[in-house]
Amino acid sequence: MSARITASVFTSHVPAIGVAIDRGKTGETYWQPLFAGFQPARAWIRENTPDAVILVYNDHANAFGLEMIPTFALGLAASYEPADEGWGPRPVPTVHGHPELAAHIAHSVIQQDFDLTLVNEMTVDHGLTVPLSIMFGQPQAWPCPVVPLAVNVVQYPVPSGRRCLQLGQAIRRAVESFDNDLDVQIWGTGGMSHQLQGPRAGLINQPWDKAFMDRLIADPADLAGMPHIDYVREAGSEGIELVMWLIARGAMSDCAEVADPAERADSAAPSVVHRLYHVPASNTAVGQLILEERP
Numbered sequence: 001m002s003a004r005i006t007a008s009v010f011t012s013h014v015p016a017i018g019v020a021i022d023r024g025k026t027g028e029t030y031w032q033p034l035f036a037g038f039q040p041a042r043a044w045i046r047e048n049t050p051d052a053v054i055l056v057y058n059d060h061a062n063a064f065g066l067e068m069i070p071t072f073a074l075g076l077a078a079s080y081e082p083a084d085e086g087w088g089p090r091p092v093p094t095v096h097g098h099p100e101l102a103a104h105i106a107h108s109v110i111q112q113d114f115d116l117t118l119v120n121e122m123t124v125d126h127g128l129t130v131p132l133s134i135m136f137g138q139p140q141a142w143p144c145p146v147v148p149l150a151v152n153v154v155q156y157p158v159p160s161g162r163r164c165l166q167l168g169q170a171i172r173r174a175v176e177s178f179d180n181d182l183d184v185q186i187w188g189t190g191g192m193s194h195q196l197q198g199p200r201a202g203l204i205n206q207p208w209d210k211a212f213m214d215r216l217i218a219d220p221a222d223l224a225g226m227p228h229i230d231y232v233r234e235a236g237s238e239g240i241e242l243v244m245w246l247i248a249r250g251a252m253s254d255c256a257e258v259a260d261p262a263e264r265a266d267s268a269a270p271s272v273v274h275r276l277y278h279v280p281a282s283n284t285a286v287g288q289l290i291l292e293e294r295p
């Protein structure tokens with residue numbers, strides 16, 4: 001039996017959320033409503049823990065500097081140690097990879113004409129560990145292996161929404177051709193609107209964020225045509241992180257490309273299991289969304 005994508009999870013990665021968890025502050029007045037909002041997602045993932053997560057995220061100049069700027073970098077390692085700027089490495093478990101699945105994705109996606117960078121050794125920062133903490137809390141060990149896919153959204157030029165959606169489609173084909181009985185989730189992380197510096201620092205655009213979620217759910221192909229300058233103008237300079245959500249969305253069955261749409265056996269839009277929008281967390285609007293494939 002082949003592997004399959006069962007669900008996609010979308011979540012912000014605000015580093016202060018990680019610090020609130022690590023330092024026992026989640027019950028404080030500022031954080032309590034946000035963590036209450038995360039509870040349905042945590043309950044869902046306890047019941048739906050996958051065999052592996054493909055975690056689409058961005059590094060913040062921790063693993064990669066300006067020496068090399070890979071647009072799409074896939075992790076093939078057996079393990080990844082946490083690292084971070086600012087507050088320093090988080091006291092969270094080592095992230096274990098899935099080298100066999102990752103190597104298969106590398107082979108399949110590169111043969112589908114995506115020139116991935118392959119990474120055999122790297123650290124992972126809050127972009128990857130905060131989503132794990134938001135979903136899984138504080139376990140002794142992360143409950144499943146993770147295949148990291150680091151996307152450059154820090155140093156221009158960044159990839160387009162269309163390219164991200166297409167990469168998600170290619171990843172779906174890769175997973176479905178992996179001859180191994182695995183339930184795989186794909187997570188798209190980062191966002192929502194935030195701008196961390198300059199005269200517009202603190203920018204949060206709630207109507208735009210909510211419309212982004214609506215469009216991501218209902219019409220991802222249309223959303224993928226939005227140019228990057230719109231993200232930056234409307235959602236702030238770091239709002240461009242949201243383009244990564246299109247990779248996870250593109251991996252859902254209703255985005256799969258088929259020669260004849262009538263042949264599309266599994267084209268139903270995914271079901272929305274959970275949706276959260278909360279302001280503020282640090283300088284950022286927090287969004288969370290879970291989409292599940294219909295049986």
Ligand code: DHB
Nearest residue numbers: 014015060281282283284
């Ligand atoms: C913040 C948000 C981010 O996405 C990030 O990478 C760093 C800081 C913030 O809101 O403070």
Ligand code: FE
Nearest residue numbers: 013060190241
């Ligand atoms: Fe970030």
